[in-house]
Structures are given as C-alpha cells and as structure tokens.
Amino acid sequence: MPIHNSDVADAFEEIADLLEIEGANPFRVRAYRNAARTVRSLAVEVSQMLGRGEKLTDLPGIGEDLAGKIKEMVDTGKSPMLDKLHKTLPPALSELLKIPGLGPKRVGVLYHELDIETLDQLHRAAVDGRIRKLPGFGAKTESRILEQITARAAKPERFKLAVAAQYADSLVKYLKATPGVDRVVVAGSFRRASETVGDLDILVTAKRSGKVMDRFAAYDEVAEVVAKGPTRSTVVLRSGLQVDVRVVPEESFGAALYYFTGSKAHNIAVRRIGQKRGLKINEYGVFRGKKRIAGETEESVYSAVGLSYIPPELREDRGEIDQARAGRLPRLVELGDLRGDLHAHTKATDGHNTLREMAEAARAAGLEYLAVTEHSKRLTVAHGLDAARLARQCDEIYRLNGELRGITLLKGIEVDILEDGRLDLPDKALSKLDLVIGAVHSAFKLSREKQTERILRAMDRPHFTMLAHPSGRLIPTREPYDVDMGRVVRAAKDRGCFLELNAHPERLDLVATHCQMAKGEGVLVSVNSDAHSAQDYANLRFGVGQARRGWLEAKHILNTLPLKTLLERLAR
DNA sequence: GCCGTTTTCGGCCCGACTGTTTTCAGTCG
Secondary structure, three states: OOOOHHHHHHHHHHHHHHHHHHOOOHHHHHHHHHHHHHHHOOOOOHHHHHHOOOOHHHOOOOOHHHHHHHHHHHHHOOOHHHHHHHHHOOOOHHHHHOOOOOOHHHHHHHHHHHOOOOHHHHHHHHHOOOOOOOOOOOHHHHHHHHHHHHHHHHOOOOEEHHHHHHHHHHHHHHHHOOOOEEEEEEOHHHHOOOOEEOEEEEEEEEOOHHHHHHHHHOOOOEEEEEEEOOOEEEEEEOOOOEEEEEEEOHHHHHHHHHHHHOOHHHHHHHHHHHHHOOOEEEOOEEEEOOEEEEOOOHHHHHHHOOOOOOOHHHOOOOOHHHHHHOOOOOOEOOHHHOOEEOOEOOOOOOOOOOHHHHHHHHHHOOOOEEEEEEEEOOOHHHOOEOHHHHHHHHHHHHHHHHHOOOOEEEEEEEEEEOOOOOEOOOHHHHOOOOEEEEEOOOOOOOOHHHHHHHHHHHHOOOOOOEEOOOOOOEOOOEOOOOOOHHHHHHHHHHHOOEEEEEOOOOOOEOOHHHHHHHHHHOOOEEEEOOEOOHHHHHHHHHHHHHHHHOOOEHHHEHHHOOHHHHHHHHHO
16 A cells, blocks of 8 residues: 555644644644645655655655654554554544634543543534533533534535635625725635635725724625624635634735735744744734834735745745745746637537637637637537547638637647547547647546556557646545656656646646646646636636646746747647 | 754744633634
8 A cells, every 4th residue: 555645644634633632742743734734745755755765854844753754654554653642542533623613622621521532422512511511611612512513514614716706706895895994805825826715814904993894794695703803803604604804004914915815834934034033023014123124015024034025826835935035936927928728618519608609708808719629429428529520610610710800719629538548539530630638537546557557648649739637636526536647747748748737616737736747847738728618718817826826937838828839839 | 843044952923812711721813
C-alpha cells in the first residue's frame, strides 16, 4: 500500500488534534499542523523524494523528528506515534473538534467526564441534558451543540466558488446601499479564489459601524445571527453559508483587507517577519510601538516588512514570501489576457445553444477565437459525434467563419480516451481538425499504473493536442482518478501536447499544484470554459483564478496567444 | 516540534466575541 502525501498529512493532523486534546504544548501541536499543510501542498510525493534520496528536512516546518516520522510511515505504512495516541484517546475525538464551539479543552472534558467519543454519544448526552452540568459548559452551549450536530448532517460543508460568488455579489450590493458605508469588499478564501469556500468574509469601511451591523443582521436571507458585536458579526444564511462582516475605519482598510484575506498561514509568516523588525501587525495597521506606520493600503503593509505586493491567490505560505522579498513574484495571468477559448459544446451534442449562438456569445465575451469541441460517439448520453456528423459540423464551421466577423471558429473534438488508451474516433477523422482534446470519461477506478499508461498511450496518437480536465475530479462529488501526474506532465512535454485547465466550477482542473508542475516543465496550459451554454464563458473567471493560484503568467497560457501564433503551435 | 542577520535555548501572531463567570477561559478566524 503506497503512502501518499495526503495520508501523511491526515495522520499529522489527527496527531495534532489528539495532542491538543491531551493538553500538549500548543507549539508542538502547531508544528504537526504546519507539517501536514506543507506535505499536503507538495507537488511531488514524499515517497518519491525519499526514493531519490532527497532530504525532507529541506522542506519548511519539517525537522529531523518529523522527517523521521514521515519515513517511518512511507516504509511501514503505519504511524507508531498515532497508534500510541490511540491507546489513550479514541480516533473519533477528531470528529468532535469539527463541531463549532467545541475546541480541544471542551472535547477533553467531554471525554474524561462523560466518556463521550463519538458524535452519536455527544448527541445523546446533549438530549439528556448531561452536558450543561459540566464545568465551563452551560445550557446555551448544550443547545448550540445540539443544533450544530443536526445542522452538520443537513448542509454541505463548503461551497463551490461559483456558488459562493452568487451569494457574495448580492450581499455586497445590499451592504453598499447602507447610508454611511464607503467600501464593501469580500476578503477571505473567496478573494484568494479557493476552489471552495467555507464562509464569506466581508470587509466594510464606514463612519458608524452600528448601522452596518443592524442592517447586516436584517438581511432577508439570514437564518441565524451567530454573533453580533460593534465591529464584527457572524450570520448563517438560509443556504447554510456563514458570513462574517467586519467594519474598520478607512485608514485601516489595507491592513484589514490583508488581514482578512489570509490565508492564516500567510498572515502568520508575514507577522513573524514584522516581529523581527520590531513591528506589530494587526487588522488596524502596522505599528512600531504605539505609532502606526502603515495600513491604508495592502501595498503599504507589505512594503513595511520589506516585501513587494503579493496577489491574494498566492497567499498560502508556499514560497510566495521569499519570492516577494527577492522581488521575483510572477506577473500573474489576468482574465483580459485570454484571447480565446478552446473547449465548448453546442446543441449538436449536450450543449444548449446553436453553433452560431455560441460563436456570437464568445465574441460578446471579448474572445477572438473559439474551438468547438463536441463529445465523441462513445459518450452516448451526450449524443456524441461519429466521424460523419463531425465532418458535417466542420462544413458548417467553415461556412460560418465566412460569414461571422470578429470571431473565428476552430474545428475540434473532445474525444473519449478509451480504457485501453485508443481514441474513440479514427486518425483519419481527427486529422482534419485544428485540435483534438482527449478526455477520460470512463473507467475511473483503474490502478495508478494502468490509468497513467492509458493516458500516455492516448497522447501518443499523432493528432492528440490536449488533455482535458486532467485529474477527472468533480467538486465535491468525485475524487480525482489515481494517476501519476508527474509522468503525464513530462509526457506532454515530450510530445508537444498541452494540458487543459477546465474552468467549470465543478472541475477547476488542473489543480494549482499541477499548474506549477506544468510551468516547471514548460508545458503550456489552456484555460477553457467547457461551455455548454452561451452564459458559460463567465466561468473563465474562475479558471483564471485557479491558474493564478498555480503561479501561471500569460506566457504559460496557450489561449493568450494571438490566433495566428496559436494555429502555428497547434499545427506542430 | 521547529528554528536562528538578536538566539543551538527560548521563543513561537493577534484580536473579537460569547458564555459562564464575577475577571476570564475558550473558541474562532
């Protein structure tokens, strides 16, 4: 059983949880959490690093001890440390920590006083009224726990970025209409363009904060007011989405925006630098003693600690701080850099609009070219094209190109990669196209070895241009299939192929770490909408966000090329 | 448990809100 990075990270997180309940040194606990985060976001497997004889202690937050514990897990598949902890604390206690309002101290009390180990037992104790009698608990805490347990079963934990965007947009509009309100900005993981967001953090500048809080609590989508103070309030919307609003004075706007954009790990790292320079950084500004020396803008905050401005999508403490100090941050791709879209469907298969409608909508979205890439025949549910229907669509594209101005249609296909690595249409049919996107839509459960070989064999076909949604995952319903992405990226490089970054809100695939791998190997990425209707080009915004999270610049993106250059690249 | 342009020992980010308390611990972000 090979040990993946996520296994190591999961184990470290559980160790951190259990140590915390045990009352261990909080900094020791943090060390495990930091290590978990580092390992989880690595682009290479730690097992491979060990195999190549690379030192794990070179990784941030991994010292001799943790490097040894990782090696132990890779070698034996087990963590003696975790096994030892399980002798005194049951594994399910980690689950209890996920209930809002329950931290390590209270979970410890629940376990030691009432022998509560599981959510079920917690639920029963709350119903029986046994919790309110414990020291540090009360009737209110007990009923809150009860609510949270029932709520947990019913609601999704995190919201897709595109869904959160809908709630964010209308709430921002509503808050902006409050008298005396100046700025309203969504910060947090939403601003960092995370794939999913757990809550919305909204930052407001206003003369009088009380008015804002009253109006916020009165928003008609609010199901529950969790907390309401003079400068900070938390509500839960009917959809289950939690929203925090913070009000700060205008002169603190930059510091607060920086602070509430996070990530937490990034903020801690920046503040540590400030600390070394004798500066205190909080949401109100950067202070030397009592004197505020920065805070009006985010730039001023970063510059106070000797860093250049760091775009939100990079703020994960994954190397961006060192690069900012050296002035070597990438100039990230922007939505406006995209000149075209290389993946879209029409009514001919499972899309909702005609070829002409899709073309005109693409032009209206500011695009210069659009590749029409229907499904192939194996995907019968989508009414996929066979060679004859594909040829007819190509004729239609040829005719439309003669007619349309300001947009050029390219002839493509999203051809199924069959289980044995063959493509679903003959080479002869594919040879007439401008591009061939290969996609895995079946047999997701193959072994890592077989799945990787399957994709590599498909890439070997002479007309193969691009691999669609390379990991195959769907947020939040389907895990990625098991594939050696390192080999896929290198294979794409060897064969001159491209990788798609599918911008559909449920895909956002390539994931950020794989974008960095592609960048490292010099493989161009194409940010594609996978539009199935004329409105879907709006999703490109989320694809660009993901590309930015992957440190990509315009020069790393295939569809920032002008049409002529693009066609030359595709023809190679 | 990690880490070092003040340190190989002694630090480790910082503030708001709630509930259970009579001055603050716990939790959260």
